Amino acid sequence: MIFEALLLGLSSGTYCIIGCAPIAIPVFFSESMNRKKNLISGLLFFAGRLAGYLIFGAVMGALGAFTASYLDPALKRTLSNYAYIIVGLLLIASGLMYNFPRLKFCTKIKKIYKFEAWALIYGLLTGLSFCPPFFAAAARVYGGADSINGILYFLAFFLGTSLYFLPLFGIHLIKKHAQNFMLIARIVVLLMGVYFFLFLGIFNAL
Amino acid sequence: MQALSNLLKRDPRTKLSITSTVILTVLMALNVHFFHLGSSLQDKDIISTIAGWIMFLFLVTVFFLLLYTGNISKYRRIFFVASALLFFPAFIAGMYETFGHMYLTEENLIENTASYCHIVTPMVILPYVFTKTIIFPARIFSSAASIYGMLIIWLLATLVSGKGFCSWICFYGGWDDGISGIRKKPLLKIDPENKKIRYFGFAMLAFVVLASLITLTVMYCEWLCPFKLITEYTQVINLKSFIAFAIFVLTFFGLVVVLPLITKKRFQCLTFCPFGAFQSLLDKLSLYRVRIDTEKCTQCLRCISVCPTLALSKEIILGKKTKPHITCTKCGECFKACSQGAIGYAFAHFEKYKKNPFEKIISKLENHPTLIKKIVKKIVFTVKELLSPQSLFIFSSYTLGMIIMSAFARSTVHRTINLIVNGSFLFQ
Numbered sequence: 001m002i003f004e005a006l007l008l009g010l011s012s013g014t015y016c017i018i019g020c021a022p023i024a025i026p027v028f029f030s031e032s033m034n035r036k037k038n039l040i041s042g043l044l045f046f047a048g049r050l051a052g053y054l055i056f057g058a059v060m061g062a063l064g065a066f067t068a069s070y071l072d073p074a075l076k077r078t079l080s081n082y083a084y085i086i087v088g089l090l091l092i093a094s095g096l097m098y099n100f101p102r103l104k105f106c107t108k109i110k111k112i113y114k115f116e117a118w119a120l121i122y123g124l125l126t127g128l129s130f131c132p133p134f135f136a137a138a139a140r141v142y143g144g145a146d147s148i149n150g151i152l153y154f155l156a157f158f159l160g161t162s163l164y165f166l167p168l169f170g171i172h173l174i175k176k177h178a179q180n181f182m183l184i185a186r187i188v189v190l191l192m193g194v195y196f197f198l199f200l201g202i203f204n205a206l
Numbered sequence: 207m208q209a210l211s212n213l214l215k216r217d218p219r220t221k222l223s224i225t226s227t228v229i230l231t232v233l234m235a236l237n238v239h240f241f242h243l244g245s246s247l248q249d250k251d252i253i254s255t256i257a258g259w260i261m262f263l264f265l266v267t268v269f270f271l272l273l274y275t276g277n278i279s280k281y282r283r284i285f286f287v288a289s290a291l292l293f294f295p296a297f298i299a300g301m302y303e304t305f306g307h308m309y310l311t312e313e314n315l316i317e318n319t320a321s322y323c324h325i326v327t328p329m330v331i332l333p334y335v336f337t338k339t340i341i342f343p344a345r346i347f348s349s350a351a352s353i354y355g356m357l358i359i360w361l362l363a364t365l366v367s368g369k370g371f372c373s374w375i376c377f378y379g380g381w382d383d384g385i386s387g388i389r390k391k392p393l394l395k396i397d398p399e400n401k402k403i404r405y406f407g408f409a410m411l412a413f414v415v416l417a418s419l420i421t422l423t424v425m426y427c428e429w430l431c432p433f434k435l436i437t438e439y440t441q442v443i444n445l446k447s448f449i450a451f452a453i454f455v456l457t458f459f460g461l462v463v464v465l466p467l468i469t470k471k472r473f474q475c476l477t478f479c480p481f482g483a484f485q486s487l488l489d490k491l492s493l494y495r496v497r498i499d500t501e502k503c504t505q506c507l508r509c510i511s512v513c514p515t516l517a518l519s520k521e522i523i524l525g526k527k528t529k530p531h532i533t534c535t536k537c538g539e540c541f542k543a544c545s546q547g548a549i550g551y552a553f554a555h556f557e558k559y560k561k562n563p564f565e566k567i568i569s570k571l572e573n574h575p576t577l578i579k580k581i582v583k584k585i586v587f588t589v590k591e592l593l594s595p596q597s598l599f600i601f602s603s604y605t606l607g608m609i610i611m612s613a614f615a616r617s618t619v620h621r622t623i624n625l626i627v628n629g630s631f632l633f634q
Contacts, residue, residue, distance in 0.1 A: 014336045015336070017336070018333075018336055018337075018419050018420060018422070019420060021416060021419065022416035022417060022419060022420045025412075025416065026412065026413075026416070099402075180401070180405055180408075183401060183402065183405055184405050184408045184409045184412060185409075185412070187402070187405075187406060187409035187413075188409045188412045188413050188416070191409060191410070191413040192413060192416065192417070195413070195417050195425075199425070199429060200420075200421070203446055203449065206445055206446060
């Protein structure tokens with residue numbers, strides 16, 4: 001079963017990229033990076049994703065078949081909408097801070113903003129981004145009705161999907177036009193925030 | 207008389223000789239005949255034939271004037287704006303004739319009957335790589351605006367013109383290009399050094415590509431495209447579609463009309479069009495570039511203020527760099543502004559070969575009798591002109607723009623004459 005989870009992660013990792021890359025790419029590019037910072041932030045992002053997977057795996061495993069009745073499409077959509085709204089708000093906050101650092105609101109954000117910590121939160125939220133392979137893994141786990149089993153299954157699933165995120169550790173290697181990349185990524189963070197919050201979150205909930 | 211003399215006023219820095227102009231115009235006339243006139247001559251409908259002749263004369267005359275006068279920016283703009291203005295009436299009429307209305311219903315989308323628009327190209331690539339599906343609801347083959355047909359033209363245009371697509375070929379770009387050229391001086395000055403404005407288009411590109419990837423829909427078309435207003439608008443049936451419609455109105459009037467008018471900058475193309483930024487990234491593949499001759503340049507900085515896409519800045523000119531920023535659309539506005547003729551078209555890949563073979567031939571002629579020398583010199587000069595990057599770039603970009611125009615321009619002219627004569631813009 002663990003091997004199956006690993007294979008599921010490896011085979012469906014491209015779908016995970018579809019769900020996670022739109023958040024991870026602009027967020028990581030918007031910070032100036034050195035090798036050490038890139039490594040720490042990347043690991044924290046991974047740790048966040050792992051935490052998201054393990055929490056969900058444990059809950060699904062513990063609740064077992066009970067959750068099956070709740071995983072109807074309407075609930076999935078509602079959960080996704082909330083996740084999008086939260087991610088959107090966080091992205092808007094960081095986007096505003098990057099692009100309009102002199103605003104009073106932004107100076108307040110800056111005080112509580114620490115990129116490494118936010119990388120962890122983004123990792124956690126992208127881990128819970130409810131993409132199709134994530135639900136496939138969840139469907140297997142709630143059949144098992146066992147927390148430990150659920151955690152192990154999602155751990156293997158995480159390892160399989162993580163292969164596709166390794167390029168995140170190479171962002172510091174981009175030296176040519178790095179300033180322009182950063183400028184563009186900071187605008188993208190804000191645009192993505194508005195898109196997640198309004199278009200995917202609020203408008204879908206209407 | 208004064209107007210005619212203005213029309214024919216030649217720019218010594220960029221004009222071609224009459225011999226080269228005539229040769230290239232004859233070649234262009236053959237191209238235009240094939241794409242715009244050929245089928246209409248076989249048509250029994252006299253109005254269709256007249257429409258074909260109008261397009262033929264218009265396109266050949268503008269091309270002749272472009273080369274003869276050397277006023278690249280002026281005649282390119284006439285050609286480019288005409289393309290934009292002739293596109294939407296034919297498109298809307300086609301929508302009414304095919305669907306009975308100017309919007310696409312759910313059924314139309316399921317049947318993949320939308321016309322493929324080149325702007326969505328960067329948005330369909332990644333979803334295709336990951337899911338093996340094309341997320342735009344158009345036919346793969348079997349129509350002029352099919353995915354296959356448009357991608358072939360785009361690929362050709364990218365290899366030849368690169369970012370020049372945005373000033374010579376795109377049938378939307380003529381809107382903000384034309385409007386940005388209306389006023390003589392801007393009401394609102396945009397700082398050419400402003401990097402946020404210059405690179406905003408790239409942020410838009412990254413944003414719409416990533417957003418399309420996460421939703422597997424062409425989100426730019428669904429929510430943002432300013433040209434929805436003049437092509438296939440969204441039918442307002444609920445709050446969501448009302449919001450989308452409001453965004454289309456705002457982006458069209460804001461980015462395509464108001465901002466270009468008051469700033470003289472091509473705001474929609476520069477900051478909002480994801481395809482424009484995509485073409486900038488692919489410009490390295492193209493055969494031609496705009497180059498600055500740093501030896502001729504006197505650093506007067508006049509070129510900086512006229513560039514409609516912030517492709518020239520103090521960093522480039524005072525830093526004695528030979529290449530403009532990647533937002534350069536090869537429109538030729540800076541050629542006109544440069545009194546020294548220091549800016550012009552160049553080949554992208556033959557810069558190393560500085561030795562000009564034509565100069566060598568001319569120098570070898572020194573000992574020949576005067577008449578032979580004169581004739582050979584003239585021939586060599588003409589061949590040199592015909593094979594210059596300026597002639598080749600203009601000829602190929604104009605040809606590609608003209609081919610795109612053939613899909614709709616004659617139809618609009620035909621319909622307009624039909625409206626005047628028979629009182630109907632629609633054929634059915």
